Amino acid sequence: MKKVGLLLISLAFVQCAAPSLNEKEVEDFVVSHYTEKVGYEEAVEGFKADIGKDFTMMHTLWGESRPFPIENVKGEWFYEDSVTVEVFDIYINGGTAVVMGSDSYWIDGVRTGKSRFNGTVIKEDGKLVWKRYAYASQNQRAMDMVWPSVEGEGSLDAYNDMRYAMVNLRNSDGMAISDSLVEVYPDWASAHLGQLHYYILANDEENLRATLAVAQSKLEGASLAEKTLISAYNPDLTRAERRDVLAKALSFAGDDPMLKFWYTWTLDGNDEKIAVLESGLARFPENSVLNNMIAYVHMDNDNFEAAQQHLNVYMRIHPDEPNAYDSMGDLLVKMGDTEGAKEMYNKAAEMHPDFAEVSAAKAAKL
Template sequence: MKNYFFLSALAVLATSCATQDGTLSESEVEAFVIKHITSQVGFENAIEPYKSGLSSESVYFHPNMDEPANANLDNVSPEWFYEDSITVDVLELNVNGPVASAMGIIHFHNFSFSNDRYFHGTVVKHGDGFRWHRWFHVDGGMLAKNGFEVTSEVEGAEDLCYSMLYHTAQGDVDKASAISDSLLEMDPSMAMAGYGNMWKAWFMGDGDEWNRLAAQGVAQADDEDPAIAYLLKSLSTEFGDRLQNAQMAHSLAPDSPITQINLAWVLMSADAMDEAKIVLDQATKRWSAIGGTFNLLGYWYMDKNDMEKALDCFNMYVRLAPDVANAYDSRGDYYVKMGDTAAAKENFLKAIELSSIVKSSQEKLDKLEEES
């Protein structure tokens, strides 16, 4: 459930909890903590167990929030609970009268992948059971803020640009290009404004438009974060060594998933596959809710003929981005290589249903139809 910023909070045992009634049992609290966390799997089946351990008075916080907030139990989506399984290690549990403080590590398991979340919260009595009173958590992608900063004097343009970057990382070219169109109207001077449309050009096989937008972005990047200029330069040989520029972009913004995914992609393009694998392994651990990392890793495993791991990657991509055409296009490529024509067609048809931009899906489907 990593793409939902779950519950979080400071473990404050004083005034906010002093009025709670009930004497807590350490073993019962530990059982509640483990059960509540591990039951958050199974999509719809997880909603009621999840809500049962919370109330509108539960407060959560994580490093990407400006301030703590109360849980909104009217806005719980089954899509938050997509993991295959969850395990938890309770590392420390202290009971102080009617309040218990718990901290530990949550392990999320999907296919052959796993990643961790560190948590610390307080538990109080709630009817015949317990609930979280405070919750705080940290994932790997929250540990530092040394990414690149987009700037604009137009209100709302910066937030919109970050949204576009998220959708490009997910491979969602339809949403990314739509936002890119809006940004080019709002503030065409932003160096990254055309980035979403660059990927539209890529998926449509329009190399001239790709190079035009790259050059336009580089020309506007003088007053932007230096990492942005190197990132854009890494997208075309017109600006020197692509790999050197990608490495510079990532060294200047090491906490950006965009520069990390881009570096892996450029490394694979340069046939530096061993180095790409190191970057991708780090990326899938740190940015475990971003499908683009698993997409590239899937192609890496296909190149090495490790088809079992490749399928895990593409299935994970579909799980994280079920409405993104590229996820199905990539899985279709896997089934083509496996010789499973029916499954390949099914995935390409799904990609075509979701997007008219990913032209390769139609081309691949047409080729399969001709050969069958």
């Protein structure tokens, strides 16, 4: 029945005089479409040339098929070092081919994304092009997160921006967003996360206790994941007790990368840490904090090559995060590259005030 469905899709695009296709030319086109689309701006024109008139596409996890806005294609989309593709099946009916396969994206030997696709290829104006395309990203199936328990225009975006600032150690940014969320949503406990994060890292116990008390007074309506995560900021917890609390939080939101990061921080053995972080990276291979954390574990194991791979991913995908460069500086110090480390530290110091003092101090010591 699936073959029949694909055949019907294909027949919709076959014209009476459509030239017949052969499997090799179709496979060559598909492989080149992926493998040649790297190198930022160098990939743009080739990508556009592979797209047919009235091309539509659909992410199978998100719903509707829609026209593809080819005018929006940007060089920054093509940041990977390489792309590999595996063609599973090609079904040809006259001038239409239906292709099924899988594509993987790589940076410095680390796979940062993988998806499966089903597309229709035809010959248009004498060359092969994609006419229809559906895909699903393997890592985007993870939905078990600490979601906000409030709804409002922009609330989810602001919440995610706060968390992103927190895990990338732009602590003042996380605090500022947290302050604004508390103002807009005064009864929402998780709005205080950025404040709690700021105070616990600053060892400001007085403000941490006061903020925690306020947040815990607003737990009505919060999810179990939210409640448990907030309780993990209790300054009276021992390392082992905090580990137990975060393990409980992961039972409610097992895909959440911020939880995996904090939980890993409480573990003692490097093998355990790597296992937790790799499980997170399997879902979110481009995540900043997971790549950064596993790089430090590899550094601790003197596996500098693996550490550098993950920090290269961090810097490539998150080029505006000063922590990526500060972390690379730490690695280069361990590798004996003093000048390279200074360059990284100074770059981080120039990028954000939260890094101006600490990263500059590291550079000055070298």
